[in-house]
Amino acid sequence: MSSGESESRHGAAHPGDPALRAVVLDVNETLSDFAPLRRRFEETGAPGDLMPTWFAGVLRDGFALTAAGTYADFADLARDGLRALLAQTGGRTGDVDEAAAHILGGLARLEVHPDVPEGVRLLKEAGHRLVTMTNGDPTLTVGLLERAGICGQFDAILGVSGPRRWKPAPEAYHYAVRSVDVRPCEAVMVAVHPWDVDGAQRAGLRGAWLRRGSVHYPRVMSQPAWTAEDLAELARSLPGTRRGGDG
Structure with missing residues (x-):
């Protein structure tokens, strides 16, 4: 299956899906350039x-x-x-x-990938609550986002030191969505690592895989709801969301 075929299959919301209200972003290699x-x-x-x-x-x-x-x-x-x-x-x-x-x-x-500031801006303008969830140190995430001038766009900056469970344990994803008061099914996890996408989807979130030049997503893992080359492309492809004041 080509990447375009994969996107056409997994890149659209299904009727009856809850509206997206939050975007959970991995940090290491997803936002940051290693x-x-x-x-x-x-x-x-x-x-x-x-x-x-x-x-x-x-x-x-x-x-x-x-x-x-x-x-x-x-x-x-x-x-x-x-x-x-x-x-x-x-x-x-x-x-x-x-x-x-x-x-x-x-x-x-470290600095963010060049597409990240635009992607964050588009996600925020769409009304999404934005939260980072990293296996790393969230204080490093703060510095990373401050250097990019986008730290203020985030509702929560979190790490696994909170739940004391590394992703892909479900407790890590549930900790992230609780921080912005949404249900798992109302959030999408964005990551460059297939294991992170798979783990989030098994925890009840939807998943979005950023390829960043990679072409292979493991067949043994649950397939992402969305696939995009980078964060800006993903932000333009996600459906509209219910804003925070909506029931």
């Missing part, structure tokens, strides 16, 4: 291509702890993961802890 972190790896003497491996490991460990019924913050898992990877990287010298701190310092300097 590409500069590759340079941070290189500055420590590690290959830049190690960045996706590190990030995938952080997610793996967060998922595993949630499945086991416990919790750890993103920052702690990110630091532990970096120390382990850098210690195993041949050809580099220097203190592992200093290198990890240098790489993690880049998280506070």
Whole structure:
């Protein structure tokens, strides 16, 4: 199935669907551009291509702890993961802890993808309540959105430290929608990661997948209600919403 065929199948509301009242946005890689972190790896003497491996490991460990019924913050898992990877990287010298701190310092300097400000503006103008829900640190989300000049457009800026359950656990999505006083079926989760879209849909939200250059969505996961290349394209394709004062 081509991407266009997928969009025609999954890109429209169905009769009887509740009106969308809220948009829940993932942050890491969905809103934020992680590409500069590759340079941070290189500055420590590690290959830049190690960045996706590190990030995938952080997610793996967060998922595993949630499945086991416990919790750890993103920052702690990110630091532990970096120390382990850098210690195993041949050809580099220097203190592992200093290198990890240098790489993690880049998280506070990331910028949003170029399409994000327009997408946020369009979503807000449509009357949607906007909330971020990240497996990362919500204070970093505040800085990211402030640098983009769009922080004031959001109704809530949240992270999994609130429910102490990493996405894709359903408690994380329910925590997000409760913060803006909507039912799960009245919200859409927007993410670049298929596992996040799938998790949200299994928790009762609708899902929107941002491709950002990717062409493959796993067949084993629930298919997104909407697919778009970026946030601005998605915002233009979502149906109108019931505004906050409507019953």
